[in-house]
Amino acid sequence: MQHRFIATSIPYMNAGPHMGHAMEFIIADILARYNRSSGNDVFFLTGADEHGSKIYNKAKELGKSTQEMLDEHVALFQELGTALATTPDDFIRTTDRVRHWPTAQAIWRKLEAKGDIYKKKYSGLYCEGCEVFLPEKDLDNEGNCPIHHKKPTLLEEENYFFSLSKYEDQLKKLITNDTIRITPEFRKNEILSFLGEGLNDISFSRSADKMPWGIPVPGDETQVMYVWCDALTNYLSGIGYSFDQNKFTKYYPTYLHVIGKDISRFHAIIYMAMLLSADMETSKNILVHGFVTSGGEKMSKSLGNVVIPEDIMKTYGSDALRYFITVGGGGVGDDIDYTPTGFHNHYNSGLVNGLGNIANRTSTLFCKYYPNGSDTDGFILDEGIDGVIISAYTLYKESLEAFDLRAGYVAVSTLIDLANKYFDEEKPWTIKDDPGKLRDILLNLVEILYHINILVAPYLPRTAEKMREIFSLTDSRLQDFSLDAGFRLTAGNKIMRLTTIPLLFEKIS
Numbered sequence: 001m002q003h004r005f006i007a008t009s010i011p012y013m014n015a016g017p018h019m020g021h022a023m024e025f026i027i028a029d030i031l032a033r034y035n036r037s038s039g040n041d042v043f044f045l046t047g048a049d050e051h052g053s054k055i056y057n058k059a060k061e062l063g064k065s066t067q068e069m070l071d072e073h074v075a076l077f078q079e080l081g082t083a084l085a086t087t088p089d090d091f092i093r094t095t096d097r098v099r100h101w102p103t104a105q106a107i108w109r110k111l112e113a114k115g116d117i118y119k120k121k122y123s124g125l126y127c128e129g130c131e132v133f134l135p136e137k138d139l140d141n142e143g144n145c146p147i148h149h150k151k152p153t154l155l156e157e158e159n160y161f162f163s164l165s166k167y168e169d170q171l172k173k174l175i176t177n178d179t180i181r182i183t184p185e186f187r188k189n190e191i192l193s194f195l196g197e198g199l200n201d202i203s204f205s206r207s208a209d210k211m212p213w214g215i216p217v218p219g220d221e222t223q224v225m226y227v228w229c230d231a232l233t234n235y236l237s238g239i240g241y242s243f244d245q246n247k248f249t250k251y252y253p254t255y256l257h258v259i260g261k262d263i264s265r266f267h268a269i270i271y272m273a274m275l276l277s278a279d280m281e282t283s284k285n286i287l288v289h290g291f292v293t294s295g296g297e298k299m300s301k302s303l304g305n306v307v308i309p310e311d312i313m314k315t316y317g318s319d320a321l322r323y324f325i326t327v328g329g330g331g332v333g334d335d336i337d338y339t340p341t342g343f344h345n346h347y348n349s350g351l352v353n354g355l356g357n358i359a360n361r362t363s364t365l366f367c368k369y370y371p372n373g374s375d376t377d378g379f380i381l382d383e384g385i386d387g388v389i390i391s392a393y394t395l396y397k398e399s400l401e402a403f404d405l406r407a408g409y410v411a412v413s414t415l416i417d418l419a420n421k422y423f424d425e426e427k428p429w430t431i432k433d434d435p436g437k438l439r440d441i442l443l444n445l446v447e448i449l450y451h452i453n454i455l456v457a458p459y460l461p462r463t464a465e466k467m468r469e470i471f472s473l474t475d476s477r478l479q480d481f482s483l484d485a486g487f488r489l490t491a492g493n494k495i496m497r498l499t500t501i502p503l504l505f506e507k508i509s
């Protein structure tokens with residue numbers, strides 16, 4: 001058993017959640033559930049990034065108090081997490097003065113004690129929208145911010161800086177040799193080539209006048225922390241850095257960050273450098289996912305192509321959305337393109353005709369022939385089927401240890417396809433005069449279905465819950481449903497009794 005701390009990034013609370021957040025929750029939750037069913041002790045953390053002038057200004061614009069707006073947004077994120085059947089162990093808010101602030105301030109002091117924080121006059125072109133100083137090379141031809149199409153303002157202020165450049169070589173080494181493993185490989189290369197251009201020290205605070213909504217810099221009331229020490233430290237406060245030493249020791253260092261491609265540098269470079277400066281172990285893995293596009297375009301209000309996760313779930317259910325995020329894209333870290341037709345086709349072929357079909361027809365036929373159950377005396381699982389089950393587990397584990405959700409699901413599909421094909425070829429409903437053969441065919445199917453149920457659970461938890469009803473298992477050992485490639489239900493259970501269940505997936509036209 002290993003202790004594995006898995007964290008999503010903490011979304012910025014200037015607005016409610018969108019499809020990209022749903023994607024990140026789903027990916028992280030599948031990996032958290034997989035690790036739990038593998039017997040690991042998982043701590044799965046999500047949370048909220050709640051400071052900064054954008055949030056302060058947005059609340060003003062809405063005529064609300066900042067805290068009131070934040071509470072509303074946080075509730076929306078938590079509702080989405082629940083709707084998607086995600087299973088975080090905690091939710092850390094950066095406005096939490098009891099659990100979060102002491103950690104952020106303790107880390108600041110550690111970096112300062114190391115001599116990595118210094119004060120410097122800084123003048124540059126500042127975009128209010130981005131909340132960053134933009135280098136001139138990043139402006140468009142008119143000298144505007146390329147995102148906000150507004151002229152940045154020339155701003156001079158004295159801020160604290162963090163000696164990021166000091167850690168350039170160390171980071172290169174740790175990322176190159178996978179001590180900090182960045183997945184997929186092309187994102188790792190991107191980070192390495194960025195490091196190759198050389199790092200500049202970064203501004204680490206803001207004047208409290210300009211950004212009243214933030215965590216005070218320890219020992220200097222005139223300054224508040226900028227996002228780096230304010231928000232990235234949630235991965236430390238979230239596991240108890242300043243208030244639960246036992247928990248912290250148990251789960252540190254971070255096993256996995258699940259983050260979007262737009263913030264990979266913040267995690268792979270800035271946060272890792274902060275940990276090095278604090279003499280702490282760096283994170284083991286950073287999984288960088290892509291975005292959900294809509295009909296080949298970035299989702300935007302002006303294009304009218306914004307896809308709302310709740311709308312999809314209303315029609316298809318949460319597991320269908322989890323399924324689409326799993327199989328709808330290409331390789332690990334690629335964007336996933338949503339179209340209503342594409343989604344619908346995945347739903348029909350994978351869930352209605354694939355998984356749902358085999359679960360419902362196996363249980364229905366079994367119950368028809370054996371309403372009071374069948375014995376398993378002398379039953380020997382088909383050797384070919386046994387082999388496919390074993391190799392499915394191997395592929396499944398290898399894929400999920402490499403964070404390849406899609407390949408992991410291919411392993412599940414191998415069993416679904418095997419069962420459907422076996423059912424069609426053996427035609428158990430036509431067997432009239434060979435009860436021994438009929439029983440063996442149905443028990444073979446039951447065994448495959450049981451393993452499908454186990455392997456599919458991290459992906460489609462609500463469906464897996466319903467499937468478990470099929471097996472009517474009362475023995476707690478049989479109800480365990482943890483990953484065990486060697487366990488055979490038909491060998492461990494003297495009487496096999498199944499229950500029919502309602503259709504797992506309704507056909508939707």
Ligand SMILES: [Zn+2]
Pocket residue numbers: 127128129130131145146147148149
């Ligand atoms: Zn901007």
